[in-house]
Amino acid sequence: MDHLIEFWPILKRLLVYLVPFKKQLILACILLFSGSISEVLGPILISYFINNILSKHQLYSATIFVVIITYILLQIISVFFNYFQSILFNKIAVKVINKLRKDVMNSALQQPISQFDCQPIGQMISKVTNDTEAVKELYDTVAPTLFKSIILIVIVLFAMFTLEWHMAIIALLILPVVMTIMFIYQKHSTPILRKVRYYLADINNKFNETINGINVIQQFCQQNRFKKSIKNSSELHYTARMKILKLEGFLLRPLLSLLSALVLCHFILLFSCFKVGVFEVGILYAFITYLGRLNEPLIAITIQQSVLQQSIVAGERIFNLIDSPKQKYGNNIKALKNGNINIKNVTFHYNNSKKYVLKNINIYIPSKNFIAFVGHTGSGKTTLANLIMGYYPVRNGKIYLDNQNIDSISHSILRKHLLMVQQDPIVLSDTIFANITLGRTISEEKVWKILDTVHLTSLVKSMPKGIYSMLGEEGNNLSAGQKQLLALARILVSPPKILVLDEATANIDSGTEKLIQKTLAYIRENSTLIVIAHRLSTIIDADLIVVLKKGKIIECGTHQSLLNKKSFYSKMYRLQLSKS
Structure with missing residues (x-):
């Protein structure tokens, strides 16, 4: 449970950086929410068209025209809202990262000289650059994706229960399974991601040493030794990254796609078991569409686990620097007069x-x-x-x-x-x-x-x-x-x-x-x-x-x-x- 104990305090501290931008954040969330509603209303409109117009052969030109225009408008509105919420989230993310980088740099400037005696410069540079860039994804990718996915799931489930509650319950069963998969993924990915960040910082440090000492390296013909050292660090980073990719490849999309396929089979089975007229074709279409819409945010949430974990690990390294003891000085502001x-x-x-x-x-x-x-x-x-x-x-x-x-x-x-x-x-x-x-x-x-x-x-x-x-x-x-x-x-x-x-x-x-x-x-x-x-x-x-x-x-x-x-x-x- 140690990784959970570390996870939440770091996430909470990273989210505190959003407080100064809460007005822009609220506006971005409203835009995102509006875009999600527009996106979900489309299948309801098509379901209504199939059940009340197409199945009854009431194909009047004016009615069809209104349905088409309304559907297109919903899609345009969805694109419009999603575009502006994306821009707004990215603006907030850049401003937050600027503030975070200032805090990290300010902390680095106040480090005791003793810290530089035992800490490679490349490790500190990596915290200011790579780690803050990894945290940026929390604000411009993870947060909006999670929020949008949760909103979509809630709206889709509400629409499903409104249309047919029996089939909605079957779709709802997928959620606890997904939560279990996410928990397992987080447990196994955290230590590997910590290694990924460390190896990346080590590569930066070795590049820094190599470039600064290029004269000595060339003078003593040490190019091959330094190439080998960087190659070894790169291979360790590659191995750790491959472990994460394999974990994602097994636990994320393939497994969730399988679960969605099983739920779809239950829909078809349920549809075939009942008498004609109990379930309308339009409802089945809507549920199949919603299942795809439900599947995507679930996959997005689980995939964002990887990015979230990287952000948390990077945040942990950043806050270790920010929280480290600073160079201590006194409070006496009396000027030196003599210099003895x-x-x-x-x-x-x-x-x-x-x-x-x-x-x-x-x-x-x-x-x-x-x-x-x-x-x-x-x-x-x-x-x-x-x-x-x-x-x-x-x-x-x-x-x-x-x-x-x-x-x-x-x-x-x-x-x-x-x-x-x-x-x-x-x-x-x-x-x-x-x-x-x-x-x-x-x-x-x-x-x-x-x-x-x-x-x-x-x-x-x-x-x-x-x-x-x-x-x-x-x-x-x-x-x-x-x-x-x-x-x-x-x-x-x-x-x-x-x-x-x-x-x-x-x-x-x-x-x-x-x-x-x-x-x-x-x-x-x-x-x-x-x-x-x-x-x-x-x-x-x-x-x-x-x-x-x-x-x-x-x-x-x-x-x-x-x-x-x-x-x-x-x-x-x-x-x-x-x-x-």
């Missing part, structure tokens, strides 16, 4: 690992100082920077910014006063102006001043449209150094109190490094600067160098004082000098 940092007894490990990355870290960083974190790969430098940025909650120990506990500071204050430039800055496929402003209100004149500060003016002026020149995807028409300078330009739009550079000079030439150093000297006048560096030549002027090894601070001091100690830092520095 006090790290007290911080010990940290990631959620998916019990191994401690940082152990008992204690550092005091005065305002507007230049601090460097150095150490071998895996020493904990980037993790410490991420904790200072507020990307991860500090579970053991405390971090204070301007004597305020970082956990108490609001998101707006943190993101305004703490900024980071990473080793590989994200460059949008947009104009230079848009890449610098990032939606903030700023004049063209100020952008040119910033470009001058980061020494990018000559480059931008050489481009066809200046600051409105388009940059390629991920900034592929810029060098690594130019990307770093562009990232620093973003910072200068609104200089922070604390700036973190994570290996920002690792992939650049010495000329660009000097330009970055000049820009950093300008930023240091108003900001505390934290630099994570492998290239030790970039941190010689640091006020304090913190040396980390296996998550512990093993040395602290200025460049010269650490050289004089002739310990770990001194060895690292001399080793780099010998290689240069």
Whole structure:
């Protein structure tokens, strides 16, 4: 019964999204209801024609003309109403999905950074695209089809009982059998459909990885391995889909068609058993027509079970994302005035690992100082920077910014006063102006001043449209150094109190490094600067160098004082000098 427990709450929650559109929904239902009545009145009219006109040979031209015109009008009205209800339902569905996608995207944007450490990006993309598209079918296909089918069944049964209740009871017997088939189908299809959605997300994730890493794949001739991996995922998806199709092929149309055929045989048997005149030919015609009309909505309802199940499974995945814990921030909106940092007894490990990355870290960083974190790969430098940025909650120990506990500071204050430039800055496929402003209100004149500060003016002026020149995807028409300078330009739009550079000079030439150093000297006048560096030549002027090894601070001091100690830092520095 677990699948039923999950089914109804998710369906109810998905239907709540229709509440803002209830007026349009009511109008769509009225149109659908009117179309269904028009559709059902046709056989009653023909039945009347057979019993009262054709069988009595009263074939007057005027009467026949009226019947034909009325029948055609009923069909036209039915088509008219069904067309407009379909358009209206689709409009509602698109609006609902837009709202749902906004909710999903908003939730994805508020996910803790830790979520992205363990969740493939393709899985999240699949929830925003494929899963919301699957849910859309609930609103534009399943809901109107179910409503129309139920209305048709009720109207057809009412018409049947009005015409001949004996035969109507026989037709009614098909309903509990159909309900049983639907229950069996739902029970067996839910776990398979869950796998279908998972495999589809896995295929998206692998395509995403393949496209993003195409250079590495081609460089190391890994095309066949990745093709095989995607092929395996596609085969798993194909196998799961085939299971659903086989289940549908057995439980849906063939079985229901058989049931309808049996009911039709009962009609013929009942018609033949009674005396001539008890059942009229027109009534038999109407019942045979209605049986076809009854059969179709029953088949439609059962077929929609498959689509409904896919929508529910997709909805389950979407709501898992929406309901997942968001990045937590405090409520303190007091602005940072100085930018001093006090790290007290911080010990940290990631959620998916019990191994401690940082152990008992204690550092005091005065305002507007230049601090460097150095150490071998895996020493904990980037993790410490991420904790200072507020990307991860500090579970053991405390971090204070301007004597305020970082956990108490609001998101707006943190993101305004703490900024980071990473080793590989994200460059949008947009104009230079848009890449610098990032939606903030700023004049063209100020952008040119910033470009001058980061020494990018000559480059931008050489481009066809200046600051409105388009940059390629991920900034592929810029060098690594130019990307770093562009990232620093973003910072200068609104200089922070604390700036973190994570290996920002690792992939650049010495000329660009000097330009970055000049820009950093300008930023240091108003900001505390934290630099994570492998290239030790970039941190010689640091006020304090913190040396980390296996998550512990093993040395602290200025460049010269650490050289004089002739310990770990001194060895690292001399080793780099010998290689240069």
